Amino acid sequence: MKRCWLTLGRKDHISELDASATPGWRGGAARARKQTDGLRDQLLGLQERLFAESRQKLLVVLQAMDTGGKDGTIRRVFSGVNPNGIRVARFGRPSELELAHDYLWRAHARVPERGQIVIFNRSHYEDVLVVRVNSLVPEQTWRRRYAHIRDFERMLVDEGTTILKFYLHIDRDEQRERLQARLDEPSKNWKFDEHDLVQRRKWDDYMLAFEDAIRETHTDEAPWYIIPANRKWFRDWAVMSILVDALGRMDPQYPKPDFDPGSIRVE
Amino acid sequence: MKRCWLTLGRKDHISELDASATPGWRGGAARARKQTDGLRDQLLGLQERLFAESRQKLLVVLQAMDTGGKDGTIRRVFSGVNPNGIRVARFGRPSELELAHDYLWRAHARVPERGQIVIFNRSHYEDVLVVRVNSLVPEQTWRRRYAHIRDFERMLVDEGTTILKFYLHIDRDEQRERLQARLDEPSKNWKFDEHDLVQRRKWDDYMLAFEDAIRETHTDEAPWYIIPANRKWFRDWAVMSILVDALGRMDPQYPKPDFDPGSIRVE
Numbered sequence: 432m433k434r435c436w437l438t439l440g441r442k443d444h445i446s447e448l449d450a451s452a453t454p455g456w457r458g459g460a461a462r463a464r465k466q467t468d469g470l471r472d473q474l475l476g477l478q479e480r481l482f483a484e485s486r487q488k489l490l491v492v493l494q495a496m497d498t499g500g501k502d503g504t505i506r507r508v509f510s511g512v513n514p515n516g517i518r519v520a521r522f523g524r525p526s527e528l529e530l531a532h533d534y535l536w537r538a539h540a541r542v543p544e545r546g547q548i549v550i551f552n553r554s555h556y557e558d559v560l561v562v563r564v565n566s567l568v569p570e571q572t573w574r575r576r577y578a579h580i581r582d583f584e585r586m587l588v589d590e591g592t593t594i595l596k597f598y599l600h601i602d603r604d605e606q607r608e609r610l611q612a613r614l615d616e617p618s619k620n621w622k623f624d625e626h627d628l629v630q631r632r633k634w635d636d637y638m639l640a641f642e643d644a645i646r647e648t649h650t651d652e653a654p655w656y657i658i659p660a661n662r663k664w665f666r667d668w669a670v671m672s673i674l675v676d677a678l679g680r681m682d683p684q685y686p687k688p689d690f691d692p693g694s695i696r697v698e
Numbered sequence: 699m700k701r702c703w704l705t706l707g708r709k710d711h712i713s714e715l716d717a718s719a720t721p722g723w724r725g726g727a728a729r730a731r732k733q734t735d736g737l738r739d740q741l742l743g744l745q746e747r748l749f750a751e752s753r754q755k756l757l758v759v760l761q762a763m764d765t766g767g768k769d770g771t772i773r774r775v776f777s778g779v780n781p782n783g784i785r786v787a788r789f790g791r792p793s794e795l796e797l798a799h800d801y802l803w804r805a806h807a808r809v810p811e812r813g814q815i816v817i818f819n820r821s822h823y824e825d826v827l828v829v830r831v832n833s834l835v836p837e838q839t840w841r842r843r844y845a846h847i848r849d850f851e852r853m854l855v856d857e858g859t860t861i862l863k864f865y866l867h868i869d870r871d872e873q874r875e876r877l878q879a880r881l882d883e884p885s886k887n888w889k890f891d892e893h894d895l896v897q898r899r900k901w902d903d904y905m906l907a908f909e910d911a912i913r914e915t916h917t918d919e920a921p922w923y924i925i926p927a928n929r930k931w932f933r934d935w936a937v938m939s940i941l942v943d944a945l946g947r948m949d950p951q952y953p954k955p956d957f958d959p960g961s962i963r964v965e
Contacts, residue, residue, distance in 0.1 A: 502782055505780070506780045506782065510777075510779070512777070512781070514772055514773070514777065514779070514781065514784055515772050518785060518786075519785075552782065607964045614962055620959055621952050621955070622750075628964065685884075685885060685888050688888070692887055692890070695892075697874045697877040697898070
């Protein structure tokens with residue numbers, strides 16, 4: 432596959448990665464959208480086989496700053512997939528019941544079952560991101576969570592789940608424009624949350640938190656993809672490409688019948 | 699709305715209702731498919747507003763005989779809806795944990811939250827259908843469940859859920875053809891389950907069970923729609939029509955901001 436994500440080298444800082452880049456893509460937006468539509472047809476076929484096979488599982492983790500495009504990516508990449516075989520799990524502010532458990536509890540409860548694709552819209556990573564930036568737990572607590580998360584994800588992979596983790600990377604200017612648009616366009620007002628402005632002031636802290644989280648939990652079995660996401664058409668194409676590539680490698684198969692279809696006549 | 703379902707009169711038997719009928723529709727399959735696509739655009743807009751409003755809930759119950767088209771209806775009616783706001787709950791053979799609770803427990807756990815559409819692919823109705831036909835509990839047990847179900851659904855409606863219940867009605871000949879197709883077409887073999895043939899022999903018992911269930915639990919607040927489903931294009935159009943009509947009556951609105959959007963500038 433052509434590389435369509437950014438790599439975080441040992442000395443790189445996320446804030447220095449170009450959020451408007453289009454790695455692996457030559458050509459404009461229109462061609463990317465068309466190719467994304469073509470890939471969606473492949474996705475639909477692969478998903479049907481995954482569902483029929485009912486053996487493997489796919490977990491897609493989406494993380495981003497506010498306005499980074501998590502909802503939009505889900506709408507644009509996954510609309511059209513048979514709702515029977517796909518589920519979105521949203522991780523908002525934890526409930527009392529969730530807070531009364533360890534932080535992985537609510538994530539574990541929502542991982543995919545056989546044959547399913549589950550998309551985590553935010554995830555257990557919030558517990559080393561928003562929780563860290565806002566000092567909701569001491570450093571020693573969030574710091575040891577990287578190891579928990581690696582262990583948790585390795586277990587899921589060992590037990591038959593493929594994990595793809597996407598960080599949708601926008602820059603500070605892009606976020607300003609998108610937040611302002613939520614104020615300026617009445618049909619988008621409902622998406623605006625004043626709390627987002629508070630978090631925006633902590634931009635640099637978030638970049639550092641993402642950087643550490645990605646570095647510490649990027650593994651061969653559960654890799655992170657840093658998707659430049661200022662350009663929505665590129666973001667959609669990149670996520671779709673990685674997804675279709677991964678499903679292709681999973682290579683789900685229609686199960687062989689354990690009976691002889693030719694020997695049965697329905698009366 | 700033009701009526702696009704069948705009505706079960708006091709003396710009617712479900713088995714006598716014409717599963718190939720197309721009530722309320724004049725014109726062929728092609729025109730119906732086109733109109734269904736147009737209605738889907740309306741559905742997408744209404745669903746977005748339901749999600750934004752985050753106040754009302756919609757529960758769609760799908761029941762049918764094997765091969766009746768539950769999966770196909772979900773695929774064809776709901777594909778394209780933003781996966782963020784829709785969820786399918788499948789009710790298969792109950793697990794040990796589910797059997798250790800009352801029969802409504804697993805259904806209640808999966809009802810929609812605010813702003814969401816949830817589709818029950820099978821449902822709590824299995825506990826007065828398959829359970830009755832196969833004598834898994836005594837008659838006095840399944841018979842009193844009608845009242846439980848009415849009470850349960852009324853509570854959901856009182857608390858802000860709209861409920862639409864669809865029985866997809868095929869006839870015995872149509873089921874034979876569809877089961878046979880699952881044997882004859884290799885790509886469909888995976889859908890074939892020999893157990894379905896056992897249930898097929900109990901066709902008349904199932905019709906009676908559906909008839910009683912629909913009659914006993916058809917209420918103003920949680921109505922049943924009997925959809926003639928031999929013709930898939932009609933089934934899809936009818937379900938889509940009823941759905942769009944119901945969402946239109948729910949009339950979800952973008953919430954009014956509780957701040958003055960013009961007074962805020964994003965820095």
